[in-house]
Amino acid sequence: MRICVILAGVLDPKWALPHGDWLHDPALLDAMARKLSPFDEAALEVALRLRETLPHATLAVYMPDGVGAAGLLRAVAAHKPEHFALLPVADAARWDPAAFAREIAAGLRAADAGSLWLTGREFGDLDDGTFSAWLAREACAPLLTMAEELRVDGNGTLRAVRTRSHVTEHVSVPDACVVTLTNARSNRLRHPLMKNVMLAKKLTIDTVARQDSATSRITPVQCVATAREARERCVPLDARAGLDAQLAAVLELLDSACPT
Numbered sequence: 001m002r003i004c005v006i007l008a009g010v011l012d013p014k015w016a017l018p019h020g021d022w023l024h025d026p027a028l029l030d031a032m033a034r035k036l037s038p039f040d041e042a043a044l045e046v047a048l049r050l051r052e053t054l055p056h057a058t059l060a061v062y063m064p065d066g067v068g069a070a071g072l073l074r075a076v077a078a079h080k081p082e083h084f085a086l087l088p089v090a091d092a093a094r095w096d097p098a099a100f101a102r103e104i105a106a107g108l109r110a111a112d113a114g115s116l117w118l119t120g121r122e123f124g125d126l127d128d129g130t131f132s133a134w135l136a137r138e139a140c141a142p143l144l145t146m147a148e149e150l151r152v153d154g155n156g157t158l159r160a161v162r163t164r165s166h167v168t169e170h171v172s173v174p175d176a177c178v179v180t181l182t183n184a185r186s187n188r189l190r191h192p193l194m195k196n197v198m199l200a201k202k203l204t205i206d207t208v209a210r211q212d213s214a215t216s217r218i219t220p221v222q223c224v225a226t227a228r229e230a231r232e233r234c235v236p237l238d239a240r241a242g243l244d245a246q247l248a249a250v251l252e253l254l255d256s257a258c259p260t
């Protein structure tokens with residue numbers, strides 16, 4: 001079995017933002033301290049335990065590219081996954097969870113990442129809570145959310161452990177599945193060995209090579225131009241129009257201005 005973990009970094013709240021125009025200075029952006037969120041740490045720890053449980057399992061870790069991503073992936077590489085790489089994602093797609101998931105899924109397929117995909121229940125700083133659902137849709141696979149652990153039972157069936165109030169449930173995990181992990185006391189990420197940390201600092205971080213998907217990339221300039229054209233075509237809505245008419249007008253504008 002190949003276990004695939006998709007991770008994303010968040011800004012480390014223990015460190016203040018640097019002074020200066022860091023939004024337009026790549027050097028300042030790259031110097032910002034980043035870390036894994038507690039949910040991504042849980043996903044990585046669960047994957048490490050599952051690899052230890054299954055004798056022939058391998059672990060692959062992937063992360064969207066971008067400023068600071070390579071340094072964070074080196075820290076993750078200290079846990080000795082068999083495969084690790086960055087996934088190319090267009091900047092404009094990062095603000096659209098559907099487009100973001102489409103880019104990530106295309107990268108995972110190009111990397112032959114298997115069919116069991118694990119991630120945190122929130123994906124980095126840009127997640128609005130829907131990324132995992134879109135990722136499962138792009139993978140054409142079931143979605144299992146809010147798991148705390150993955151275990152193999154006596155019959156060799158992989159099961160996800162979830163807690164709801166005072167009830168603990170063990171859900172069978174199909175071969176192809178997207179599983180989101182939440183943090184719990186039982187899945188705190190272990191500390192890597194110091195020698196592995198030092199070795200990881202010298203590693204070369206590769207980016208998955210893939211052909212662009214058939215879906216055209218949407219740039220912010222295109223979105224702004226589309227929205228401007230939609231406004232010019234719209235007929236002013238009468239102030240006496242009812243709520244249904246106002247809602248229909250808003251939906252029509254969003255549909256024409258948001259091509260993704």
